[in-house]
Amino acid sequence: MTRFSRRQFTAMALGVALGVTGCAGQGASKNASDGQSTGGGAVEMSFWNGFTGPDRATVEALVKQFNQSQKKVQVKMEISPWDVFFQKLLPSISAGKGPDLMGMDAAQLPQYASRGVLRPLDDYYSKNADSKNLIPAAVDAAKWDGKSYGVPMNFTTLELYWNKDMFKAAGLDPNKPPANWDEFASMATKLTKDTNGDGKPEQYGLSIADHATIAMWPILLWGNGGGVVSEDGKTSLLGDPKTIAAADKWATLVRDGHVSPVGLGGADADKLFQSKKAAMEIVGPWMTTGFKDAGIDFGLAPVPAGPAGPVTLGTSVAFAVNAKTSDAKANAAQQFIAFWNQKDSQTSWALGSGFPPNRTDISAQDLAKNPFIAAFGEHADSAKFYLKNVKDFSKINDTVFEPALQKLLNGKGSASDLFGKASKDAQAILGQSK
Amino acid sequence: MTTEAKSLPTPIPARPRRRGGRVRRQQKRAAWLFMLPSIAVLGVFVVYPMSQALYLSFTRYDVLNPAVWLGLKNYTDLPGDPAFTNALANTLYYAAVTTPLSVGLALALAVMLNQRIPWRALGRTAVFLPVVLGLAIVAIAWSFLLDPDIGLLSYWLGNIGLTSNQGWLRDPNLAMPAVMLVGIWKNVGFYMVIYLAGLQSIPKDLYEAARIDGAKGWQAFRHLTWPLLANQTMLVTILCATATLQAFDQIYVMTRGGPYFKTETLVMLIYRQGFSEFRFGYAAAISWVLVLLILILSLGQLVYFRRRAVTY
Numbered sequence: 001m002t003r004f005s006r007r008q009f010t011a012m013a014l015g016v017a018l019g020v021t022g023c024a025g026q027g028a029s030k031n032a033s034d035g036q037s038t039g040g041g042a043v044e045m046s047f048w049n050g051f052t053g054p055d056r057a058t059v060e061a062l063v064k065q066f067n068q069s070q071k072k073v074q075v076k077m078e079i080s081p082w083d084v085f086f087q088k089l090l091p092s093i094s095a096g097k098g099p100d101l102m103g104m105d106a107a108q109l110p111q112y113a114s115r116g117v118l119r120p121l122d123d124y125y126s127k128n129a130d131s132k133n134l135i136p137a138a139v140d141a142a143k144w145d146g147k148s149y150g151v152p153m154n155f156t157t158l159e160l161y162w163n164k165d166m167f168k169a170a171g172l173d174p175n176k177p178p179a180n181w182d183e184f185a186s187m188a189t190k191l192t193k194d195t196n197g198d199g200k201p202e203q204y205g206l207s208i209a210d211h212a213t214i215a216m217w218p219i220l221l222w223g224n225g226g227g228v229v230s231e232d233g234k235t236s237l238l239g240d241p242k243t244i245a246a247a248d249k250w251a252t253l254v255r256d257g258h259v260s261p262v263g264l265g266g267a268d269a270d271k272l273f274q275s276k277k278a279a280m281e282i283v284g285p286w287m288t289t290g291f292k293d294a295g296i297d298f299g300l301a302p303v304p305a306g307p308a309g310p311v312t313l314g315t316s317v318a319f320a321v322n323a324k325t326s327d328a329k330a331n332a333a334q335q336f337i338a339f340w341n342q343k344d345s346q347t348s349w350a351l352g353s354g355f356p357p358n359r360t361d362i363s364a365q366d367l368a369k370n371p372f373i374a375a376f377g378e379h380a381d382s383a384k385f386y387l388k389n390v391k392d393f394s395k396i397n398d399t400v401f402e403p404a405l406q407k408l409l410n411g412k413g414s415a416s417d418l419f420g421k422a423s424k425d426a427q428a429i430l431g432q433s434k
Numbered sequence: 435m436t437t438e439a440k441s442l443p444t445p446i447p448a449r450p451r452r453r454g455g456r457v458r459r460q461q462k463r464a465a466w467l468f469m470l471p472s473i474a475v476l477g478v479f480v481v482y483p484m485s486q487a488l489y490l491s492f493t494r495y496d497v498l499n500p501a502v503w504l505g506l507k508n509y510t511d512l513p514g515d516p517a518f519t520n521a522l523a524n525t526l527y528y529a530a531v532t533t534p535l536s537v538g539l540a541l542a543l544a545v546m547l548n549q550r551i552p553w554r555a556l557g558r559t560a561v562f563l564p565v566v567l568g569l570a571i572v573a574i575a576w577s578f579l580l581d582p583d584i585g586l587l588s589y590w591l592g593n594i595g596l597t598s599n600q601g602w603l604r605d606p607n608l609a610m611p612a613v614m615l616v617g618i619w620k621n622v623g624f625y626m627v628i629y630l631a632g633l634q635s636i637p638k639d640l641y642e643a644a645r646i647d648g649a650k651g652w653q654a655f656r657h658l659t660w661p662l663l664a665n666q667t668m669l670v671t672i673l674c675a676t677a678t679l680q681a682f683d684q685i686y687v688m689t690r691g692g693p694y695f696k697t698e699t700l701v702m703l704i705y706r707q708g709f710s711e712f713r714f715g716y717a718a719a720i721s722w723v724l725v726l727l728i729l730i731l732s733l734g735q736l737v738y739f740r741r742r743a744v745t746y
Contacts, residue, residue, distance in 0.1 A: 090497055090498070093498060111712075115712070117498050211692055261601075263603075263604025263693055275584070394710055394711070398710065406692070
């Protein structure tokens, strides 16, 4: 053993201390070099999104195709699950190390746009004549305060999936899905079976999620002419008698008729249909692969029409550009967006992901190879975006609407009391946003 | 290494101690040097962030824009915010149930596994095992066990007539007991080990003396074991109370604070206010209220147990 002098010892202790702080510095400098342009004159642009599902391969293929098609712009993509994506986004943008381009739920855009972290993209629409072929509802959904902050990266509606084998077993015509609310309610009841009589059904007619999910319940509220917030995003509709009547009707059926379990999250609802424990679910095209792999013989139909006519949810992931990104990279980002939305790319996107294309000018023959696409694209006209262009989207959905709905489903009050109070809370939040 | 060999200060008992002497000063300096790495780490990762949070708690701050000074507004808003009072009540409820249960169970298990019983080592390992696992990871496993459709535990409970239509985690009346159960199961092994150490440091002759006096079983436990474990009880209770006031991991994984905020604790609320509502100033204010709460509670416990501390 060597014995250390005191001076050596001091140096060692300091070394350790500096080592600790040094690590942090090193990590930061490494991050800073991310997204810098590489040699050879090409602009390297970082692109974050959350396409971890079956559509990941299609996203990666299109990015690769873009990178190989020209030499000026190289897209460096980072895919992480959506919850991780949103957790990382805020700290990284605030540290000045955010991505140049990101894909995020259009509903989330106003939250970021209102804080000045996104670059307006109105010039994209004025410069690219081709952009007029994009689905207008999806373009409109990516606006905040009159300006466009996003360009559609994908778009879809939700459809009703029904399990044909379960319909047959319940004595229903497997090729005749419910077309209106009466049929929907009576079929859901018929398909719910408590075989061992313990009060907990072994098979549910419907699988409908009330939290942490793509909006399923709001479609039922719209079906009666109600809703959560008005189309202009200024007035709460939760206290509207039509909203309350719709909520009461379906909540009673779920709570007392047990046609769907109470308290499902979006993933739970998908799992229930996938494991053949529920006969119907309203969800998007991302589940077709999983349901097919589970060996389910399912059909796709429009969401059954309510008294106010046919309606479904439209949802879109939008491209958005970081406000701190340099002009060169912002231009590079627009170049990639234009590539993504051109006709060929959108055809491959649709065929690969099962999503309908973002464009209105791609014919059904071009998409014939994937029979599901048409179903999701067909009803774009009756699609509404949930809490469109509302800055406090998460706050209204997570802290007002979903808790009120969950209380109703758990029998903690009447629809008029719970939704009446929720309406006041929602209106207060909307008032603050102005 | 060079051979510039002046020797390090040697441990204390080797030299005669002189007040204010050179040796003592050297020892002091050496002690500080030994602590320097830890102090540096604590300073950078604990003290500095805490002081930053204290500053932020007086501001409105959304990370993306500069902080705006609000004075005490965040703090004065707290009592009137139903989200805060709900989370505070949930936190106190969680702590008030899990702390005594954890301590009691840890003591019972320690006493049991301190005896010569078959499979003793296996039992100790089984109870301690959850401690070394990540809470977030075991919470995922528990979510599966409690799933109403595919959960093993739900199935067993169903066989003895305990069915919940919604499953434990989705039922507003059962979600909190479920996350409490996981919290207790996860940490009880750690407290048990502390108690085990305490039990083994009680001199055997005290029990022999007690036996001669006619104390057996419960009497020996009540009048000998329990008072002599006062130090361990103090440590375990304070550790457990401070930990349960910060309950987060399994709740985040298993219920996300739901259904309708029935399981939202203060730390969950801090997370939600910060990362989903971008109110970092407000979140920092709640953090500081939690810090004060823990401090007051720990000091109270310390004072209470100090009077019962034992030396033997």
